[in-house]
Amino acid sequence: MRVQTLIAFVFLCALVACPARAGHLNQHVKVSLHIEMHEDRSCSKNMPAIDSRDDLVHYWAEMTYPCDFDVFVVFYNFDETAGVSFALDWPEDWGSTWYTFVCADHNLGNITEPGDWVATAYEDCQPGAEGGAFLPAAWAWLTATGPGELALLPYFQDWISVVACEPNGWEETCVESVFHAGIGVMPYMGPPMVATEPTTWGSIKAMFR
Numbered sequence: 001m002r003v004q005t006l007i008a009f010v011f012l013c014a015l016v017a018c019p020a021r022a023g024h025l026n027q028h029v030k031v032s033l034h035i036e037m038h039e040d041r042s043c044s045k046n047m048p049a050i051d052s053r054d055d056l057v058h059y060w061a062e063m064t065y066p067c068d069f070d071v072f073v074v075f076y077n078f079d080e081t082a083g084v085s086f087a088l089d090w091p092e093d094w095g096s097t098w099y100t101f102v103c104a105d106h107n108l109g110n111i112t113e114p115g116d117w118v119a120t121a122y123e124d125c126q127p128g129a130e131g132g133a134f135l136p137a138a139w140a141w142l143t144a145t146g147p148g149e150l151a152l153l154p155y156f157q158d159w160i161s162v163v164a165c166e167p168n169g170w171e172e173t174c175v176e177s178v179f180h181a182g183i184g185v186m187p188y189m190g191p192p193m194v195a196t197e198p199t200t201w202g203s204i205k206a207m208f209r
Contacts, residue, residue, distance in 0.1 A: 025164045026128075026173035029078040031086065032056050033150050033181035038068035038141050043103035050074060050134040058189070059182050065146055068098075071181060072139040073152065075162060078128040082165045084137050085119035086175075087111075087155035091148035100140040109155075111140055117155035125165035147184025153193060160192050 034056045036048055050056060056074065075084055083104070088111050100111045104120035111118055120137055127133060142150075154160050160178065164171040180187035 025079045025171050026081065026162050028176050029075060029081075029162045029173060030177050030179070031073065031075045031084075031152055031160060031175050032179035033058065033152060033187075034072040034074050034136075035060065035150075035181045035183070036070050036072070038070050041070070041139075043101050043136070043139075047136060047139075048072060050136075055134075056179065057181075058179055058187050060184070063144065063183055065144060067144045067183070068141065069144060069183070070139055070141050071150055073137045075135045075137055075175075076128075076133065077176075078126075078133070078135070078162055080128050080165050081122070081126045081135065081162050083119065083121040083163045084135075084161065085117065085155065086137070086160045087115060087117035087153040088138075088140070089114050089151040089153050090142060091146070094142055094145055094148060098141040098143070100138060102138045103136055104138075111138065115153070144183045148182070149185050149187050150181040150183075151188065151193070152178045152180060 032053075034048060034050065036057065039046055041047060048055070053076070071088075071090075073086060073088065075081065092114050094114075096112050102110065102118055102120060105123045106121040107118050109118040110116065118138060126135055152160060160175040161172050162175060164173070175192055177190060178192050179189045
């Protein structure tokens with residue numbers, strides 16, 4: 001168990017360094033937020049059925065506030081992955097999450113407050129099925145107290161990243177595009193935005209002292 005934990009730690013730390021030149025895998029990987037009304041669920045119970053981009057819900061025009069909802073972080077158009085990293089932001093006046101599920105075998109970080117980040121690792125390679133797979137990396141229960149946007153942000157340096165599986169040498173690729181979610185406001189869709197508070201190797205190492 002200690003060996004597996006050490007391997008996961010080394011792998012997760014590797015997520016901080018997306019290379020300037022991407023490799024041949026995961027060239028067009030995308031990540032989207034998907035929103036649904038809140039219900040009793042877990043990573044293996046009552047998860048959304050997402051088989052195509054048409055199933056992703058980014059925008060609700062009108063709601064009655066306060067409104068309880070679940071937001072899912074969904075990666076797709078990847079060839080394979082052993083882990084991902086991202087941060088999630090939302091209006092501060094909505095408060096913290098009621099709870100968050102990270103749907104992976106290992107993770108660093110957790111998402112509770114706006115701007116929180118997480119990096120995940122899977123013990124089994126997650127196949128992309130030639131771009132047809134939709135991978136919910138995490139989801140959270142939030143209460144919207146008014147209109148607002150939910151945003152996917154980089155945290156480790158300036159990128160959201162996806163890492164290929166071990167036989168390929170932990171090849172890392174930056175996400176090509178992001179699709180935010182909006183409740184009462186139109187969400188952003190386009191290239192990933194720059195992190196507002198980029199981290200450093202020193203701050204990551206300090207978590208383990």
